[in-house]
Each structure stands twice: as C-alpha cells, then as structure tokens.
Amino acid sequence: MANKSLPAWLLAEEYSPVRPGGRKRRPGFAEKTLRDLAHLGQEVLFSEELAGRRGWLQDLDPRCKLLSLLWLMVVAGLARHPLTLIVIYLGVILLAVQSRVPAGPFLKRVWLFVPLFTGIMVLPSLFNWVHQGDPLVVLFRLPAPLRLGPWQVPALLAITRQGLAGAGMLILRVGVAVSLGLLVTLTTRWAVLLRALRVLRVPRIFVLTLTLTYRYIFLLLKLTEEMFVARQSRLVGRMDRRMNYRFLAGSMGNLLARAYFLSEEVYQAMLARGFKGEVRTKEDWRLTLPDYRRAAGIILAGIILLGGDHYLGW
C-alpha cells in the first residue's frame, strides 16, 4: 500500500517561475502531426456531413450512382479527343454543384495532386529523346551529336507537340477519373458505399477488408493523437535528436503491438454484434423512378459523348 514515504527529491519545492523571455519554440514534428490529425478529423466530419446533405447525387440510389459514374470513368478512359474529356469534366462540375459539393476544395483536391503525380510520370515523354515528334520548344541544339564514352547525346533536345498533347491528355483523363471517384465518396456515406460495392458483386473479402480498415483507422488515429498529446504534456526539457528518435521508435512499436490487439478486438466486437461479413445499413434500398431517370441520363450522356468522340476522331 501507499505507506512508504515519498523520496526527498519529490518533496523539493523548487519550481521554476513561468515567464516568457526565451527564444521562440519551433513547432516540432509532434505538434505538426497533431495539427494534421486534427485537420484529418475535420475533413472526415465534413465528408460525412456532405454525404448526409440533400443533393442530386446524394438522393440517387448508391448502386445507380456507382454504376453510372463508373460508366463515365470508362468513357473518360476510352475518349481520344480532349474536347470529350473537357465536356465530361464540365459535366462532373455540374454534378458537383447540383450535389452542393463546395467547388474550392473539390477542385483543389484534384488539381493540386493530379498534375504533380501524373506529371512526374509523363515528364520524360515530353521530350524528343523519349518520344519522337515535331519540336515545339527547343531546349538546346548542338552542331553535332555528342559522344560521351559509350553514350551518345543527340544534337537536339526539345519538347515535342505530340509529347505535350499526350501528357495533357493523360493528366486530363486522370483528373476526370479522380474527380468522379471523389464525387462518389463525397456524396455517399462509407457504410452505404461499401454495401453498394457488395451489391455490385465486388468480392466479399475486399469489402470486408475495407470495412474493417474504416472502423479501425479512427481508433488508430485516436490512439496516435492521444499518444502525441501525452508526449506534448510530458515535455519538460529540451528533447535532443536521439530522444526524438527513441520516442518515434517506441511509439511505432507500441502502436504496432496495440494495433495487433485492437484489430482482433474490433473484429471480435463486430462478430459479437452479429456481423457476418455483410454490410447492412438502415436505408431503404428500393429503386424509384427518379433513380432510373438520373442513372439513365448519365449513362446516355456517356454513350453520346463516346459517339461524338469517335466521330471527332483524333
């Protein structure tokens, strides 16, 4: 019991006065991580709120929505003319507006990342060294090809018209596809989306994995947040690099060990509550006339676009 006496150092009442006067602390990785976690939480909350609003896509049956937007993705994949892609994209924006998805974040999420990641992939194909074509911007021109040991540098390095057009098409295509995907996830609650995937015969193991991941990721996020806040409150001195590494290593190990237990517990808790691998939601899943009309409208638009694309040729 607690009848042992307190050690002398614990009785020393030497508390340093709190007063400003030091240098400004730079927020460390822990504070930045915390801020990001908080931001993520807000975004998830926002997505769920958005999916719960009334709007054109929100009111559409999730199965119809998934199928019709998937069809538009296929159309975007098959389209050979940039105009087709631009028209599809305008349609996507119209759908977003009709579904009350705020334009700013919607555009930003797509166009901030797609050009960056797809751009890196297609960058080499811009140049005539990789992809022959008509030079558009000449970067340098040597009087003759340069020989460097076993390598030969061609005389001309230029960005080609064909390369640029190909890269532009790819970026546009990816942008349209990502926007469509984003539109589905923003206007459908997760549980409903997962159930829709099952109805569309996506194998149970994929959906089950997604279901568990979703349940579990928030628990893990909460755990991480608590750990970082606790560390923050226990910073009583300057942490050197070594201590930071130790914290990171320790917390990773700790998280892994607990994630292992947690995953089992989450699954068992789901089993205990009668989960048999099928996602069920309380929504009424009857198709109504407006559902058919809306889905048919989107699918028809896709067919017309594909026809037009074929007619326009390339």
Added chain:
Amino acid sequence: MGGKILYDLQDVSYAYEEGRPVLDGISLTIDIGEKVVLLGANGSGKSTLQRILDGLIFPQQGTVRFAGKELTEENLEDEDFFLAFRRRVGFVFQNSEAQLFNPSVREELAFGPLQLGLSAAEVNARVDSLLELFELEDLADRPPHKLSGGERKKVALGAVLASNPEVLILDEPTAGLDPRSQRWLVEMLVKLNQAGKTIITATHDLAIVPVIADRVFVLGEDHRLAGEGSPLEVLADRELLLRVNLIDEAFHEHHHQGYFHLHAH
C-alpha cells in the same frame, strides 16, 4: 487552504465545433497546494477543462492564468515559459495506455528526468526510488502495454511524478481500476497533496470525492459551472447532483460517524 492563487480562470469557453460549446463561461480559481475535484457527468467538459489547465488547448473566449501569467498559445511558444510550465504541471491521462510510449517501465520513468538534464546517476536514483515507492521493481523491464490496468496507471502516475511537478492533473484516475488499486491511488494522491502538491482530479466517482477534494467544482450538462463547495456541501446537495445527472432517484446517502457517502441499491 486559502493560500496563493495558482490557477485563475475567467469566463472560459471552448468549442470543438462551432455552435456546440463543451465549456461555457467557466470562472474558477484554484489555490496552491489545494486538492480540487472537477465533478460532472460524461460529456460535461471535465476533460476539456483539464486540457486547458495543462495548456494543451486554449479557450476561444476568456482567460486562464497560471501563477499570475496568462496561458496563451503565444506564451507557450516561448521556450522558457513552455519548459517551466511543463515542469510545474503534470497530466495523468485517462487512457494510460496512450500515455506510455517507452519500451520498458524503467525507460518510461526516466523519460522526464532525462529531459531535465540530470546526470545518469541522478536519473537512475530517481527511477529506483519511484520503482520502490510504487512497488514496481519486478516490472521494471516489462513493456508498459503488457501490464495490467492498475499497474499501468501506477506507471503513468510515476512517469509524470518523475519530473517532480507542482501540480498534478488527473483525468478519471480510478476508472477501470479494481478496489485495491483504487485505494492505493487515492492514498497516494492524498500523500502527494500533503507533501504540497496541487491535485486536480476529474471524476464522476462520488465515493472518492470526500477523500481527494478540499473543494469541488460541479460541471453541468449545459457545460457551465453548476455549483462549487466543500465535498460535504456538494454531496449533500441532492438536488444539484440530480440536476447535473450524477445521480438518479435510486441514489441515497449514508452517514456513519461523520463519514458520508452516496450509493445506489
């Protein structure tokens, strides 16, 4: 008590989401060396108030002063202020699992003292004395996540005490502990308070309130301060406890030779 004021909160409000305050216009003071309980039902804002007291979050309205200095985000960005404040105030989280991130109990206890820049010998001496005080010697090299709930709580308290803070903030410290561990913890808190530490405990466990409080602040479900007083005054105010949803009609009180408690049958 009635000593020098340590914490001074004026009209503090906080909301995680706009329009849904978790704390609404809280004003209170806590003296040096006092033991205080924040009493309230689940979701009344106790934990948020404690996070504000620990300078982890900052109120959107109102002011919080610690030892005469205002606790603001800006002040805590100052390195001297930050370190002095963190040294003086220790927080024992409700979920001790999250608080413990070191690979062994020994390292967990050494985490604070090492940052204080103590010599290796001093750190070891501190850790050893804590292991002895908390009867954790046999567990010194075990990873904290493999311990039982009671043992983990001990380690969490020890880890915070290791840097000898002046104030201890505890969030639901007895939640989930068996009666023996509960008693151990409560006795330890009383002892620490007698040694001069200020103890601020958030709880809805009415049974421990008379032991660990000189003064009780009651938070209502409307996130405002619903009452304050000595433990006897607050626990005798059945109407107040009913109003803030801490007890229901089935609760009744017992008096045994001046000792008083409430419970349900």
